[in-house]
Amino acid sequence: GLQPHTAVRWTRTVCPYCGVGCELELGADAQDRIVGVRAALDGPVNKGHLCVKGRFGQGYVDAPSRVTTPMIRRDGAWVPCSWDEALAYAAERLMALKAAHGPQALGVLGSARATNEDNYLAQKFARLVLETHNVDCCARVCHAPTAVALKNLLGTGAATNSFDDIEHSRLFLIVGANPTENHPVIGARLKQQLLRGQAQAIVIDPRRTELAELATLHLAPWPGTDVPLFNAMAQHILASGVQDSAFAAERLEGWAPFVEAVNAWTPERAEGVCGVPAALIRAAAELYARTRPAMSIHGLGLTEQVQGVDAVMGLVHLALLCGHIGQPGSGVNPLRGQNNVQGSAHMGCEPGSLPGGQSLAQGRATCEAVWGQKLPEARGLTLMEMMDAAGQGRFKGLLVVGYDIAHSLPDSERTWAALEKLELVVVQDLVLTQTAARFGHVFLPACSAAEKSGSFMNAERRVQRVRPAVSPRGEARPDWWIQCALAQACGHPQGFEFEDAAAVWDEVRRVWPAGAGMSNARLDAAGLQWPCRDEQDPGSTLLHRSGFSIGPRATLRALEFLGSPERPDDEFPVLLITGRNLYQFNAGTMSHASAVEALRPADTLDLAPEQAEALGLAEGQAVRVCSRHGEAVLPLRVDARVAPGMAFATFHDPEREVNRLIGPWRDAVAHTPAYKRTAIRIQPA
Ligand code: SF4
Secondary structure, eight states: OOGGGGOEEEEEOOOOSTTOEEEEEEETTTTEEEEEEOOOOOOOOTTTOHHHOOOOOOOOGOTTTTTOEEEEEEEEEEEEOOOOHHHHHHHHHHHHHHHOGGGGEEEEEEEESHHHHHHHHHHHHIIIIIOOOOEEEEGGGGGGHHHHHHHHHSSOOSSSSSSGGTTTTTTEEEEOOHHHHHHHHHHHHHHHHHTSSSSEEEEEEESSSSHHHHHSSSEOOOOOOOHHHHHHHHHHHHHHTTSOOHHHHHEEEEEHHHHHHTOOHHHHHHHHHHOOOOOHHHHHHHHHHHHEEEEEEOHHHHHSSSTHHHHHHHHHHHHOOOOTTTTBBBBBEEOOOTTTTHHHTTTTOOOTEOOOOOOOEHHHHHHHHHTTTTOOOOOOOOOHHHHHHHHOOOOEEEEEEOHHHHHHHSHHHHHHHHHHSSSEEEEEEEOOHHHHHOSSSSEEBBOOGGGGOEEEETTSEEEEEEEEESOTTTTTOOOOOOOOHHHHHTTOOOOOOOOOOHHHHHHHHHHGGTTTOHHEEEEEEEHHEEEOOTOOOOSSSSSSSSSSSSBSSSSSSOOOOOOOOSOOOOSSEEEEEEOOOOOOOOTOOTTTSSSSGSSSSSOEEOOHHHHHTTTTOOOOOOEEEEESOOOOEEEEEOOOOSTTTTEEEOOOHHHHHHHSOOOOBOOOOOOOOTTTOOOEEEEEO
16 A cells, blocks of 8 residues: 655665666665655656656566575476575586586676676676686677677777767667667657757668657668668768768778778669668768767667678768767767666676776786786687587586576577576576576576665766665575675685675776776766766766777778578568567566566567558467567567568567577677568468
């Protein structure tokens, strides 16, 4: 029932869902239950607003599915045990596998569900205890291509602006992102600017999203054809002389191969590949080039492709040609999908990077000095490479922190076969995820975000304080604590003796020069955006004002279009795109166990009305979807936002297994799977 206001203890913290990073207050009653949620009125990003997930998605903390006791699987069944037993068992098995097969047979996965401090210790555990750089996180399957592209072109793999730039910009170039559903508070801010006539939008998305309806121009390319589209826009910008010549002369190089590559893509040629009329390509190029300030905002529609890195580079090229970078309201902004996906990779859960996004070469000396141990020499494996190696029997053991890979990786049958071969899977999580339930050997119960201290890093590089609103449930422990206890059980206490999350963060600042200014005391007062190098540094709302992190000039790249192996034909005539919806969140670990679940419980296959009619299918009817890789049965949803020839499906429901449909294709550099383009056929179930 309703509690008297005075009986509720309110704690300010950060929403555990998307990468917007809304600050909210959780109210707990005298029985230590969460009984209320309210927006922080002065939250720097949300300014008093929350979306449906923030407001009604906190019930997972005390959901019946929560598992709060350590467990070991014995003879196929989970057996509850003490922490000492579980840790000793996991440690003994990990060390035995390391001795038998070497460090390269083991790996660790961090995740967005974990705090920066948790992720920092997860990668430290991999590098110091297991002695391998085989450490990765969920950024691998989302914005890893963005990080690679931005780092290579500009020097920093993160958004160039702040969300407050939305109110300074006059044009949003929104590519492969549906913020009104997936980053709703930011979607609302964008929408308000459009409705007020303060800004225009160009939306590039195969679906006619809510923002596409409000946009000045909507380009609907076939999925996976962004490289020729951006090349053609660049070609027209140069051919019509609307580039920012002064910016280009001062800050860009690499012209000859770039110009040759883009000149091969006239808008007419791109139209043949992308399906976007040449006149619309020209109009979009001119509107973007001529409107100042303009900022691009992109999502996984751009990155989850076989050429994800190239596609992001193509988008950055447009910003560079037009000088749309380094000014308020003007830049390149990936919408990071999860609350702390930026932080998990940035804390070093990335095989090629140490904390702070430093390359192994850059950060090795500092980390070795602070950690008191030499780092491994062998190159680390990405998550997808770990799965490949597991399938081939070369990889034996995995520690998984808050990441349901069995549900969320593509090509499910192959993923499951690989996981099946692992000799040890240790899962730290809130519930028995599919990964734990089907493939786990040891389950270590972790605290939810509502039960622990630390920090999350949002999509605009802002580190914000996470505070416990209630006490840890059952025997659940924070992931940073679990990493320390496991390291000690492995006989490696050195480097894992921390009193609390604040002490872990103090060490992060010692190994990450660009984060050194973000002391715990400052974060307690307010979030800070990096770079923030000392305690007098106010942090950075905007990157690349003059020059770039990589140097005074950015080098343009020649981008060739490779095309996807997923080609529609008579047997598989429709192209499927997968994505999220407003009411659910990824594998559903939190949203399935909260009130929002009731609002949209089932995944659907969304088809254009004319396509559904042509196939003789009706709303709600069960349809069998087949790709060259697998099958799924889904209820049909008729949705005019989907173009004929395409289909859209969400992937939240473990019963539906939509990722069975997705093939093994991935970006060659970032290894991010191509979730956004799969040839399918649809028939009544
Ligand atoms: Fe949470 Fe994102 Fe919604 Fe904000 S917009 S309340 S961070 S899910």
